Amino acid sequence: MTVASNKLRSANSAITSDERTFETIFLEHYAQVYGVLFRLVGDRAEAEDLTLETFWRLWERAPHTADHLGGWLYRVATHLGYNALRAAKRRTNYEVEAGRYVLEHDSPPDPAHEAERRDERARVREVLRRMRPREAQLLILRHSGLAYKEIAAALGVAPGSIGTLLARAEKEFEKLYAYAEGG
Amino acid sequence: MHLTDQGLRAYLDDELTAPEQNRVAEHLTACPACRTRREALEARAARVSAQLASLAPRPSEAPRSAQIVLTKLNRLRQTSASGQEKLTMFKSILAPRLRPLWAGLAALALFVSAFSFAPIRAWAGEFLGLFRVKQIAVLPIDTTRLGEFGGDSTLEKQFAQLFSDSMTVTHEPGQPQVVSSVAEASQLAGFTVRAWSESPAPPQITVQDGAAFEFVVNRGRAQALLDESGRSDLQLPASLDGAKIEVNIPAGVSLAYGDCPKPEAEAEGEGSFGRRMINCTILAEIPSPTVNAPPDIDLAQLAEIGLQFTGMSQTQAQAFSQTVDWTSTLVVPIPRNGASYEQVSVDGVTGNLIRRPTDDAPQYALLWVKDGIIYAIGGLSNNAETALAIANSLK
Numbered sequence: 001m002t003v004a005s006n007k008l009r010s011a012n013s014a015i016t017s018d019e020r021t022f023e024t025i026f027l028e029h030y031a032q033v034y035g036v037l038f039r040l041v042g043d044r045a046e047a048e049d050l051t052l053e054t055f056w057r058l059w060e061r062a063p064h065t066a067d068h069l070g071g072w073l074y075r076v077a078t079h080l081g082y083n084a085l086r087a088a089k090r091r092t093n094y095e096v097e098a099g100r101y102v103l104e105h106d107s108p109p110d111p112a113h114e115a116e117r118r119d120e121r122a123r124v125r126e127v128l129r130r131m132r133p134r135e136a137q138l139l140i141l142r143h144s145g146l147a148y149k150e151i152a153a154a155l156g157v158a159p160g161s162i163g164t165l166l167a168r169a170e171k172e173f174e175k176l177y178a179y180a181e182g183g
Numbered sequence: 184m185h186l187t188d189q190g191l192r193a194y195l196d197d198e199l200t201a202p203e204q205n206r207v208a209e210h211l212t213a214c215p216a217c218r219t220r221r222e223a224l225e226a227r228a229a230r231v232s233a234q235l236a237s238l239a240p241r242p243s244e245a246p247r248s249a250q251i252v253l254t255k256l257n258r259l260r261q262t263s264a265s266g267q268e269k270l271t272m273f274k275s276i277l278a279p280r281l282r283p284l285w286a287g288l289a290a291l292a293l294f295v296s297a298f299s300f301a302p303i304r305a306w307a308g309e310f311l312g313l314f315r316v317k318q319i320a321v322l323p324i325d326t327t328r329l330g331e332f333g334g335d336s337t338l339e340k341q342f343a344q345l346f347s348d349s350m351t352v353t354h355e356p357g358q359p360q361v362v363s364s365v366a367e368a369s370q371l372a373g374f375t376v377r378a379w380s381e382s383p384a385p386p387q388i389t390v391q392d393g394a395a396f397e398f399v400v401n402r403g404r405a406q407a408l409l410d411e412s413g414r415s416d417l418q419l420p421a422s423l424d425g426a427k428i429e430v431n432i433p434a435g436v437s438l439a440y441g442d443c444p445k446p447e448a449e450a451e452g453e454g455s456f457g458r459r460m461i462n463c464t465i466l467a468e469i470p471s472p473t474v475n476a477p478p479d480i481d482l483a484q485l486a487e488i489g490l491q492f493t494g495m496s497q498t499q500a501q502a503f504s505q506t507v508d509w510t511s512t513l514v515v516p517i518p519r520n521g522a523s524y525e526q527v528s529v530d531g532v533t534g535n536l537i538r539r540p541t542d543d544a545p546q547y548a549l550l551w552v553k554d555g556i557i558y559a560i561g562g563l564s565n566n567a568e569t570a571l572a573i574a575n576s577l578k
Contacts, residue, residue, distance in 0.1 A: 143238075
């Protein structure tokens with residue numbers, strides 16, 4: 001259930017001096033860290049930059065004990081991503097995104113469907129932006145596939161409280177979402 | 184006793200231990216109230232999950248391959264480990280405590296040590312600095328020649344020594360001060376500070392105290408150093424000897440937007456400077472420094488000498504010199520091979536956008552002058568759109 005943190009725990013704690021360990025950790029977590037960041041910022045280039053930044057920080061000042069590494073990594077990622085989410089204006093990268101889609105697929109996207117998807121993403125992010133940081137981060141981490149234990153380590157809360165916090169965050173999300181949809 | 188939200192929610196995610204899962208399941212068969220709650224929690228979790236699913240990256244939004252990114256990361260790490268080689272050019276403009284490029288040029292004698300070919304900059308600063316800035320010209324220079332010269336550290340020290348011997352600081356700059364508002368910065372700096380009106384978050388504002396110094400030119404020593412550096416063909420005019428030059432640099436303000444390192448963190452982790460600045464954009468503003476010099480000094484002539492010293496031929500130096508009004512133009516030297524520049528329309532005037540493209544830490548600086556204030560925006564990126572957006576929405 002906590003695959004990621006188990007792998008980390010088995011890793012050498014002297015990360016900075018161990019090239020192979022750093023690379024192992026990177027390769028194991030890259031996709032998931034990117035997934036967390038992409039959900040928060042919604043832009044491929046920005047999510048990649050922040051992913052790089054996260055691992056850079058890992059290399060630069062890794063926590064002293066490998067035990068906390070998984071939590072540390074996702075804590076840094078969610079902070080970076082959440083700050084970027086907060087800082088982002090309601091950008092309209094729609095044209096760029098549509099253009100990229102056309103380039104990467106043979107057929108152009110169905111415009112109506114695309115518009116709907118964009119609006120949905122914008123609405124969900126707006127809701128996250130309005131939520132309390134910890135609740136928004138909790139939802140993103142959970143929906144990026146992290147286990148309770150990993151989420152607890154990332155957010156610095158007790159694993160036994162995640163269920164309560166999650167239920168509360170979902171309630172809050174739904175309330176704000178309904179409001180956003182109505183408004 | 185009924186089930187808690189904690190127990191129910193964790194049960195739905197299969198996050199309880201096996202005995203706990205069983206216990207909750209048993210309770211649910213026996214308790215209609217908890218079943219109702221479970222259904223409500225489950226339905227809500229499913230709805231929220233469906234909504235959040237829209238944020239997941241689609242195939243076209245997948246990241247580049249881990250191996251490519253890892254290679255890039257390793258290169259960054261190696262660069263960092265082997266010492267800070269890049270960023271020298273815009274470091275001044277990007278530094279949180281903002282050692283401004285313009286002040287750097289005008290007050291070179293104070294700040295030269297950061298540059299590998301410091302003495303040349305110092306010369307340029309002295310000779311090109313007799314002005315009140317109204318415009319900016321970018322001058323690509325051949326750094327290979329400067330590199331040769333910069334390697335001679337004895338000469339470099341002598342130049343530095345000459346400047347320190349000739350210079351008297353008349354106003355020591357105080358420590359930079361962090362202020363909480365644009366109004367406070369304006370009051371402290373003594374001019375109307377403009378800020379990015381569309382900024383998503385308030386900037387970190389620092390006021391850098393002004394400085395003033397004067398120096399008296401010792402033509403004999405300066406010429407001796409020119410001779411020693413193999414440029415006895417460059418003759419300083421006799422009228423220069425004993426000329427007193429007064430430089431006054433007003434207080435300036437820097438506004439840091441985005442994820443910028445705190446000023447006190449500047450010294451820490453020097454090697455990773457670029458990475459720490461990656462989401463940071465710095466806007467710097469300073470009223471034009473003023474330089475007073477005796478009226479009989481021929482600025483164009485001195486400028487030509489300075490330009491030749493940086494490696495230009497006499498013809499090139501003359502040609503460039505004639506395009507510039509030396510009493511009002513701040514000349515910004517950039518490495519010919521490492522950087523490019525273009526003129527852009529910005530803030531209602533013409534500005535210069537300088538770029539230094541590199542794989543790992545591309546940099547740009549946007550410079551312009553408006554109403555007697557010099558503006559500079561620096562960042563680490565290939566695209567300077569943020570800088571232009573900021574520049575065009577200053578209020």
